[in-house]
Amino acid sequence: MKITIIGAEGKYNAEYFFIKAFKRLGYEVNFIDQYEGIRRKTLIRLLSTRLSIFRKFLNNIRINKIIRNMDLGNSDIILVFKGELLTESSLKILSDYNVYLFYPDTFRFGLILKDRLQYFNGVIVTTLHKIFYEKLGAKRVISIWWACDPEVHRKLNEEKIYDVSFVGTFYPNRWLTLSKVKRKPHVFGNFWYLKAGYHHPPVYGEDYIKIINQTKINLNIHHPSDLKAEAPNMRVFEVAGSSGFILTERMSILRNIFKNIETYSDLDELNEKIEYYVNDDKVREEVGYSLRQQCIDKHTYIHRVERILKEI
Structure with a gap:
């Protein structure tokens, strides 16, 4: 074919x-x-x-x-x-x-x-x-959902040097959230003319995977239309595939995709969960390991291609 x-x-x-x-x-x-x-x-x-x-x-x-x-x-x-x-x-x-x-x-x-x-x-x-x-x-x-590539999105032996990080392009809703995170996040991405936390150039490929592995809490903030559509973005699967601990907005569909992913519904809950998980290395490691295993079992690009071919 x-x-x-x-x-x-x-x-x-x-x-x-x-x-x-x-x-x-x-x-x-x-x-x-x-x-x-x-x-x-x-x-x-x-x-x-x-x-x-x-x-x-x-x-x-x-x-x-x-x-x-x-x-x-x-x-x-x-x-x-x-x-x-x-x-x-x-x-x-x-x-x-x-x-x-x-x-x-x-x-x-x-x-x-x-x-x-x-x-x-x-x-x-x-x-x-x-x-x-x-x-x-x-x-x-x-x-179909997004996916991970286990050969690329993987666990690395890296020291945790960032308490909280976010990787992504500037959107107004992202700035509004990040600017109110009490524990200042490290922000990697383009077009961040309005500052929120510590800013760094965008990262891609292996550098991106390294940042995930160097971060205790990987924040994810969707585009508003993705929230409306209940469409988890690529980053959800990339962090999960890399055994990272992710904290993202609550979507009802997420629990059907990952059974133990951590979510938040408002800024108060976000800040509370950051302060709780940033000091609990054991729980973060357990969650990250579980997310990785779920990705390998159900959420790789091989799985998605097989689904597409079956459908068309």
């Missing part, structure tokens, strides 16, 4: 982990980077997902030229990751094949979903709430 994946090239992004899992299971993967040849990738991504007028200029970028001229007939499955740079004419071409959209930005960026989902045989999302996508024209909605 041959699988074509259209997405964004990047070490340790979703495309990387899914491609690795498909190959591990013995499938041939053809990857097309929709951002190849684009210099200001972040700017183009922001404009293409937020401004309808900008999308009129996408027709001549490389990815759409490739789709117009490429023979995709030997692909058994085509998976498009977000597809923010694909024009409607490209989607019409792809619609002749067994094409699915992987769209983890739950309830966001309707601009690249409205009047476009009908070109896909289905959309793969990270929430159980499907009505949002069905109303936008999705023929089928397949729900």
